[in-house]
Amino acid sequence: DIDRQWWKEAVIYQVYPRSFNDTDGNGVGDLPGVVEKMDYLDDLGVDVVWLNPVYESPGADNGYDIADYRAIDDEFGSMSDWEELLEGLHDRDIKLIMDLVVNHTSDEHEWFQESRKSKDNEYRDYYIWREGRKVDREGGPYGPSGEAPPNNWESFFGGPAWSYDEETGEWYLHIFDQKQPDLNWENPAVREEIYDMMEWWLEKGIDGFRMDVINLLSKPEGLPDSDDEDALVVGADHFMNGPHIHDYLSEMHEKVIEKYDAVTVGEMAAIDAEQARSYAEDGMSMAFTFDHLRLDFGPNGRWSHGTFGLPELKRAMSYWQEGLGDQGWNAIFFGNHDEPRILSRFGNDGVYRAESAKLLGTLLMTLQGTPYVFQGDELGMTNYPFESLDEVRDVDTLKNVRLAREDGRFSDEAELLDVVRRRSRDNARTPMQWNTDEYAGFTDGEPWIPVNPNYEVVNVEAERDDYDSVWHYYRGLVDLRHDCEVLVYGDYDLFFPDHDDLWVFTRTLGDEQALVALNVSDTSTQFEPPASVAGADADLLAANYDDIDDVDSVDPTDLQPWEARVYKLA
Numbered sequence: 001d002i003d004r005q006w007w008k009e010a011v012i013y014q015v016y017p018r019s020f021n022d023t024d025g026n027g028v029g030d031l032p033g034v035v036e037k038m039d040y041l042d043d044l045g046v047d048v049v050w051l052n053p054v055y056e057s058p059g060a061d062n063g064y065d066i067a068d069y070r071a072i073d074d075e076f077g078s079m080s081d082w083e084e085l086l087e088g089l090h091d092r093d094i095k096l097i098m099d100l101v102v103n104h105t106s107d108e109h110e111w112f113q114e115s116r117k118s119k120d121n122e123y124r125d126y127y128i129w130r131e132g133r134k135v136d137r138e139g140g141p142y143g144p145s146g147e148a149p150p151n152n153w154e155s156f157f158g159g160p161a162w163s164y165d166e167e168t169g170e171w172y173l174h175i176f177d178q179k180q181p182d183l184n185w186e187n188p189a190v191r192e193e194i195y196d197m198m199e200w201w202l203e204k205g206i207d208g209f210r211m212d213v214i215n216l217l218s219k220p221e222g223l224p225d226s227d228d229e230d231a232l233v234v235g236a237d238h239f240m241n242g243p244h245i246h247d248y249l250s251e252m253h254e255k256v257i258e259k260y261d262a263v264t265v266g267e268m269a270a271i272d273a274e275q276a277r278s279y280a281e282d283g284m285s286m287a288f289t290f291d292h293l294r295l296d297f298g299p300n301g302r303w304s305h306g307t308f309g310l311p312e313l314k315r316a317m318s319y320w321q322e323g324l325g326d327q328g329w330n331a332i333f334f335g336n337h338d339e340p341r342i343l344s345r346f347g348n349d350g351v352y353r354a355e356s357a358k359l360l361g362t363l364l365m366t367l368q369g370t371p372y373v374f375q376g377d378e379l380g381m382t383n384y385p386f387e388s389l390d391e392v393r394d395v396d397t398l399k400n401v402r403l404a405r406e407d408g409r410f411s412d413e414a415e416l417l418d419v420v421r422r423r424s425r426d427n428a429r430t431p432m433q434w435n436t437d438e439y440a441g442f443t444d445g446e447p448w449i450p451v452n453p454n455y456e457v458v459n460v461e462a463e464r465d466d467y468d469s470v471w472h473y474y475r476g477l478v479d480l481r482h483d484c485e486v487l488v489y490g491d492y493d494l495f496f497p498d499h500d501d502l503w504v505f506t507r508t509l510g511d512e513q514a515l516v517a518l519n520v521s522d523t524s525t526q527f528e529p530p531a532s533v534a535g536a537d538a539d540l541l542a543a544n545y546d547d548i549d550d551v552d553s554v555d556p557t558d559l560q561p562w563e564a565r566v567y568k569l570a
C-alpha cells in the first residue's frame, strides 16, 4: 500500500534569486531574471521551484530579515513580476514553493518598530523582551546599561542572542542577527497574523512553503540558561524543539495548510527520527535534517575543519533512510544556500570534477526521499577560491570569523582563510554560471558577489552543448526519477556499511528492484555484488562512465574513480 503524494514524486530545484539572473544590471539577481530562465528549468525537467526570500527586506541576512511579508523587495522586482513567475511556472507544470521565515522578522518590520516604542505598546508582546541581569557575570558588563544579557544564549551568527534597546531599557532576543528579532509565538495574536499571511500567499496560488528554522519557534518558560556544551550554539538545547512546538505546528496545519494541497518542508536542525515522525504527525510533509552536514565540523565546531570517512556519511544518511518508516518523508539534499558546494565538500572538484558531480547527482536522485537540486549543482559548480575576507558578503561568516579571530581561535590568517574557503555560505551564493560572457552572463553590471573564475568551463551554455556534461547527466537523472517508481517509493537496503570507498544499496518495491553502486573515491575499486543480486539479469539505468554498453547482469567489476552505476534488475 503506497501512500502516493505528488511531492514525493517531485524533483525540487532551489533558486537563490539574488544570484540566479540579473536583468536590470544592478548586479543583483531578480524576478524577471527567473522568469527569463523558466524554459531552462523546464528543459532540466524539474517539477517544483523553491524560491528563497524575495520579500521586502533591508537585506541584513539576504532576505531572511523580512520587513513586509506581503510585499516584494524592489531589488527583486514587483508583485506583478512575481505573479508572472507563478503563472509562467504553472503554465509549464512547475510548482512554486515560497520561503516562510516566521521565527523572526526584520527589526524594520512595523511590528518591531511599534514593539520597541514602549513597554505598553500593543505590539510589545509580539517579540521577546526581558530585563538584563543586574549582577555582572564573568566577562560582563555587556550592554551600555552596564547589565548582562537576560540569559547566556548565543546567536548562530556569533555573540549573545540578545541586544539591549535604549528606548525602553530592555533586551530583545534574536537567535540570528540583531536585525532579526525573534517573534513571540506564545502570543496568539502573532500566530494569527502569521496564519493570515500564509493563507494570503496560498490564495495567490503557491504550492507550499519551505519553513525556515521552524523547530525554533517555541522558547521555554523562563528562558533558562543553557549548560549543554554539546549544543549547536549555547541555548539550542532550550530553543530547539521547545515545549509548544507541536501545538504551534499542528495548529498551523489545521488552520491553514490542510485547506490547500500544499507541501511543507521544515528546516529542522538537531532532530532525530523519532522527532521527525512526530513533526510528520503535526502535518509537516518532510524535513531537512543536518546530520550529514556536521561530519566535517572540527574541534571548534562549524568554524573549524574536521575529517570524516565514507562509512560515517553512509551511517548518517542510512539512519534517515531506515528511520522514518511509514511516517514522515525525507528531503534529500547535500547543500543549499547555507552550505558549501556539494562537489567541493563531498566530491573531488579537481581532476574528477565531472565524474564526482555526476556521482553525487546519482546519489541525490536514488536515495529515498524528495531530491533538492541547488542551483548550479546541475553544472558541477564548486566552492569559491576566497583570497580575503573582502570577497565575503555573508553576515554569518563575517561575524563568526571576526569573533573567532578576536578570541585568537585561529593560529594564523591562513587557517582563517582555509576555514572560510571550506565553510562560508558565500561558496554557494556566487552567481549562476550561464555562459562565457563577462560575469558568466549573470549580469551586465557589477555582480554583488564575485563570480567563480571557473565559469569559462563550468557554465550552462557549454554544458548544454556537450552531451557528456554534468548538466545532461542531471537531465537524465530527472527523467529516471520520473520513470522509476522504485526510486521514489522503494525501500532502501545498505550493503557493506564499513567499506571505505563503496556505497552500495538497493531500492525495492514489490518485485521491482534497483541496485546503486558508487565508488566514492579517487582510485578504481573492485566491486563484488551483494549475494542477493550477484549474477542477476540487469540493465543499466544510469552510469557516469560510457564504456559499459554491454552490461546485462550484475557482475563483479572494477569501478573507476567516482564511477556511479544504477542497475535495474530484470
Ligand code: TEU
Pocket (backbone or CB within 6 Å): 061, 064, 101, 156, 176, 212, 213, 267, 269, 337, 338, 339, 396, 425
Ligand atoms: O538557516 C538556519 C541556520 O541554522 C543557518 O544559519 C545555519 O546555521 C548556517 O547557515 C550554517 O549552516 C536559515 C536560512 O537558511 C539561513 O539562510 C538564514 O540565515 C537563517 O535561517 C536565519 O533566517
